[in-house]
Amino acid sequence: EAGVAQSPRYKIIEKRQSVAFWCNPISGHATLYWYQQILGQGPKLLIQFQNNGVVDDSQLPKDRFSAERLKGVDSTLKIQPAKLEDSAVYLCASSLQRDAYEQYFGPGTRLTVT
Amino acid sequence: AQSVAQPEDQVNVAEGNPLTVKCTYSVSGNPYLFWYVQYPNRGLQFLLKYITGDNLVKGSYGFEAEFNKSQTSFHLKKPSALVSDSALYFCAVRDWSSASKIIFGSGTRLSIRP
Numbered sequence: 001e002a003g004v005a006q007s008p009r010y011k012i013i014e015k016r017q018s019v020a021f022w023c024n025p026i027s028g029h030a031t032l033y034w035y036q037q038i039l040g041q042g043p044k045l046l047i048q049f050q051n052n053g054v055v056d057d058s059q060l061p062k063d064r065f066s067a068e069r070l071k072g073v074d075s076t077l078k079i080q081p082a083k084l085e086d087s088a089v090y091l092c093a094s095s096l097q098r099d100a101y102e103q104y105f106g107p108g109t110r111l112t113v114t
Numbered sequence: 115a116q117s118v119a120q121p122e123d124q125v126n127v128a129e130g131n132p133l134t135v136k137c138t139y140s141v142s143g144n145p146y147l148f149w150y151v152q153y154p155n156r157g158l159q160f161l162l163k164y165i166t167g168d169n170l171v172k173g174s175y176g177f178e179a180e181f182n183k184s185q186t187s188f189h190l191k192k193p194s195a196l197v198s199d200s201a202l203y204f205c206a207v208r209d210w211s212s213a214s215k216i217i218f219g220s221g222t223r224l225s226i227r228p
Contacts, residue, residue, distance in 0.1 A: 004157065042204050042218030043158070056212045091157065101148060101165075101208065101216065105157035 002026065004106035006092050012112045018080040021109045025073070025094030031055075032069055033103065034077050035091040043091055049075065050098050082113045116141045118188075118205045120219040127195045127226050135190040135222045137205030146208035147188040148216060149179055153201045161203075164188060175199070195226045 005024040013019050025032050030051050035043035046065065047057040051072040060067070064083070069075040079086055089110050093103040118139045127133045139145055149161040162173025169181045179190045190203060205219040 040220070042206075042220050044218070045215055048212075048215065056215055058212070093158075101146065101163055102160045103158075103216075105159070107155070107157045 004092055004094055004104055006090075006106035006109055008109055009107065010110050010112075012114065013082055015084055015113050016081040018078065019082055019111060020076050020078045021090050021092075021111075023075045023077070023092030023106060025075070025092070026104055029094035029096055029104070030072070031095045031098050032075050033091075033093040033095075034067055034075070035093065037089040037091055037108070039088070046077070055098070079111075082111075084113050087111055087113045116207050116209045116211075116217055118147075118207045118217065118219040120203075120205055120222045122222050123220075124223045124225065127224070129197055129226050129228050130194050133192050133195045133199070133224065133226075135203050135205075135224060137188045137190065137219060138186050139188060139205075139207050140186065141207055141210070143208075143210040145181070145183075145186075145188075147179075147181065148206040148208075149173065149177070149188075149190050150204045150206060150218070151175075151201050152204065152221075158204065161190070197226045197228055200224055200226045 032049045034046045037043045046060045047067045048055040049069040052069045067077045089108040091108045093105045095103045147164045150158045152158045164171045164181045172178045204221050206216045209215040
């Protein structure tokens, strides 16, 4: 069984630039999550999708972050414009269903904003 | 509000010795608790969960965790540490204010010396 795929693995941009991350969850997993992990901290949920609908985006900075999950499979997370404090690892995870607490994580995308 | 605290940033143990990684929790509903592990350059992996039932929960790679309601703790344990157990460990708790959202602690780095 293929795991959660993410790309790119690393990205370096200047502040005020835009960046997009891509995630392909495990086949058949209805729930998809995007987390932000700042160095020295635990992952923080940014947004959760159930199929192609948003379940929770309460901690997503909506003035600069956006995410979509068209067709209920792949997802993209975009930052526009980026700030220095957005430097972090962005993790994508998926689970079989909404109340499945075993989440499967991708390797993450390390973003550095200079 | 739900939260977990991991009081130790780092735990150092000699190979073959027992290990404990500490976690305390604060919840307003039933405590659903989890442990995840993050190996270098790899995504987080689910280790185990406590939902209900026996206070001693067994998980992957020989790890177990003990739920203690009176002390609001959920410590991760292993009888005999391996060098390969060296990783970053996260305790997490279900956030009852949002469907299936889990909140992670700040993490404890476990270092096993040969």
